[in-house]
Amino acid sequence: MGNKGTALEVIPGAVVRRLPRYLTQTQYLRQQGVEWVSSASLAEALGLTSSTVRQDLSYIDFKGVAKRGYGTGGLEKVLARTLGVDRDVRCVLVGAGNLGRALALHEEFVRQGFKIMGVFDNHPSVVGKKIGRFVIKGMNEMADFVREQQVGIGIVSVPHAAAQAVADQLVAAGARGLLNLTTAHVHAPDTVSVVDARILASLRELAYAVKDI
Amino acid sequence: MGNKGTALEVIPGAVVRRLPRYLTQTQYLRQQGVEWVSSASLAEALGLTSSTVRQDLSYIDFKGVAKRGYGTGGLEKVLARTLGVDRDVRCVLVGAGNLGRALALHEEFVRQGFKIMGVFDNHPSVVGKKIGRFVIKGMNEMADFVREQQVGIGIVSVPHAAAQAVADQLVAAGARGLLNLTTAHVHAPDTVSVVDARILASLRELAYAVKDI
DNA sequence: CTTATAACGTTAAATATTTAACCATAAACA
DNA sequence: TGTTTATGGTTAAATATTTAACGTTATAAG
Structure with a gap:
């Protein structure tokens, strides 16, 4: 799948229920000064498999970087925007x-x-x-x-x-x-x-x- | 499936998550004086299909009655016992x-x-x-x-x-x-x-x- | 007593979700 | 600058869940 530009695709319910948890963890890491997070480390923190994490994040408009993972700052921003919590x-x-x-x-x-x-x-x-x-x-x-x-x-x-x-x-x-x-x-x-x-x-x-x- | 005597079978997680809701609704009905409830009516009350309800209840040690449905008193008791909330x-x-x-x-x-x-x-x-x-x-x-x-x-x-x-x-x-x-x-x-x-x-x-x- | 039928129980199909496998890529390093 | 490799992205397989279909049964009615 993957998102071309704007979010037109429907995100499955199971994924939407996990996005808030990725956001919480990413926020936490960024606040700790961590700049990069891998799918494996997100999975470990949230009790999932890295495969599920990568597949979930493929629904949002954000790309990871080979050998580094996902930039916490960017990921947090896009997750918040996707969920609609980037504003009151x-x-x-x-x-x-x-x-x-x-x-x-x-x-x-x-x-x-x-x-x-x-x-x-x-x-x-x-x-x-x-x-x-x-x-x-x-x-x-x-x-x-x-x-x-x-x-x-x-x-x-x-x-x-x-x-x-x-x-x-x-x-x-x-x-x-x-x-x-x-x-x-x-x-x-x-x-x-x-x-x-x-x-x-x-x-x-x-x-x-x-x-x- | 169906349960022969004691509960030896593993109940799927999705079903376990719904059993408390059947219990709540059944309790409510019995308190209202309703003696029988059908899978269709439980489904309507909880936003499910009657098929899901029947399949879910097939995991517990309780049988419905043709043309009547499930007896609320008995169902409540068995659901409570299955969940382990029949005692403190x-x-x-x-x-x-x-x-x-x-x-x-x-x-x-x-x-x-x-x-x-x-x-x-x-x-x-x-x-x-x-x-x-x-x-x-x-x-x-x-x-x-x-x-x-x-x-x-x-x-x-x-x-x-x-x-x-x-x-x-x-x-x-x-x-x-x-x-x-x-x-x-x-x-x-x-x-x-x-x-x-x-x-x-x-x-x-x-x-x-x-x-x- | 017989028949009609409303509702269950069960099987199997459809759908959704999760996981594994593997390719592609960009970073790190010689 | 080329090579290695850790990591993401994607596809497809495996699994779990939900739904539909239909035979079965006990009740109710005639």
């Missing part, structure tokens, strides 16, 4: 429970370009309260806010039963991607991507691996 | 930052059988402080604690740079599974499973989907 990505957070609060306070996301524009919750007793620099807004304000602020991503951190309704509202308001942190499955039209980060499901998956101790 | 699973949480705090306070995990036995952190200023019912312990106490309490799962919620060292300590102390919430990749021997729930990586994956708004 605007998010809203819905659900100001423990998890939502933790995410709102997690400065790392902001450093990485994910800008939480607003925090929303349905519960009257928390609306108006503050989480760090955010004043929690009511759900009735969400749709207009998403439209006006041109929010791309909605982070869904509400109870199971509320997840789909919140997702629907976010989609209707124009969100193009949803991060689903709930235990529920969230349906969305093809034009909207949903990525799941279900911690309970991950724990249960682990329980299977751990069960015959 | 003992965990420790390492890293008492915002995310760790949120998880420690999240009662849902306890309700689902994941019992956090202790919370550990390296930072002297937080050791001794409380998070809910937990008193944060220092890392020096961790290894003995994991051994004595027969902890199976370690939840790693520390900064990137500390992740591997914490993982190594957990493995050395006898943990059999790690939930990695950090941006780092964590290496572990084959006897220890690592499941990742990387929120930043998920956001970056979404950014790719969202980027050409």
Whole structure:
């Protein structure tokens, strides 16, 4: 494959899920002053084969150099551009429970370009309260806010039963991607991507691996 | 395939990752008073095909009934047993930052059988402080604690740079599974499973989907 | 009791993902 | 300046996953 000029090709899902990890590792190396990284060393760091790494990187518009590897500076830049994290990505957070609060306070996301524009919750007793620099807004304000602020991503951190309704509202308001942190499955039209980060499901998956101790 | 009596067969990773979701949905249905669920309806709820559902459930020791589907009560029980969540699973949480705090306070995990036995952190200023019912312990106490309490799962919620060292300590102390919430990749021997729930990586994956708004 | 059929279970085909193999190239060095 | 070689790029094979197809079976209805 390989990319001629602009990225017209569709990158397989499995590859897209690894690109953020290459970015993290490349960023880390560059910050350590490392200028070159080989496919073998990336593979070792991320638990992959060098073949997978080379094939994955063939999807992005960046060439390695024989006998050296990939320049960390350039690779970081192109990975960020490919993923769309070379500029701020605007998010809203819905659900100001423990998890939502933790995410709102997690400065790392902001450093990485994910800008939480607003925090929303349905519960009257928390609306108006503050989480760090955010004043929690009511759900009735969400749709207009998403439209006006041109929010791309909605982070869904509400109870199971509320997840789909919140997702629907976010989609209707124009969100193009949803991060689903709930235990529920969230349906969305093809034009909207949903990525799941279900911690309970991950724990249960682990329980299977751990069960015959 | 199909399981003759006890579970001797290896269940493919892709299937294991879906079993928790079947469990969540089945639990939900049973709590709603629904007694039977078809592969088509499970598929619809979880965004899969009915064929995938039937094939997945063929790996567990449970049979559906023609013209009815799967009995929710029985299915829930067998899924829980297969995953190993039909009894308490003992965990420790390492890293008492915002995310760790949120998880420690999240009662849902306890309700689902994941019992956090202790919370550990390296930072002297937080050791001794409380998070809910937990008193944060220092890392020096961790290894003995994991051994004595027969902890199976370690939840790693520390900064990137500390992740591997914490993982190594957990493995050395006898943990059999790690939930990695950090941006780092964590290496572990084959006897220890690592499941990742990387929120930043998920956001970056979404950014790719969202980027050409 | 017999028949029709909704749903499962299973096989096999299709697709997606990962890995191995090998060619091409640019750097390092004699 | 030529030679060696480490490393990327690419193709194709191997593997894993998903889906379709269809026979089987137990239920429900007549």
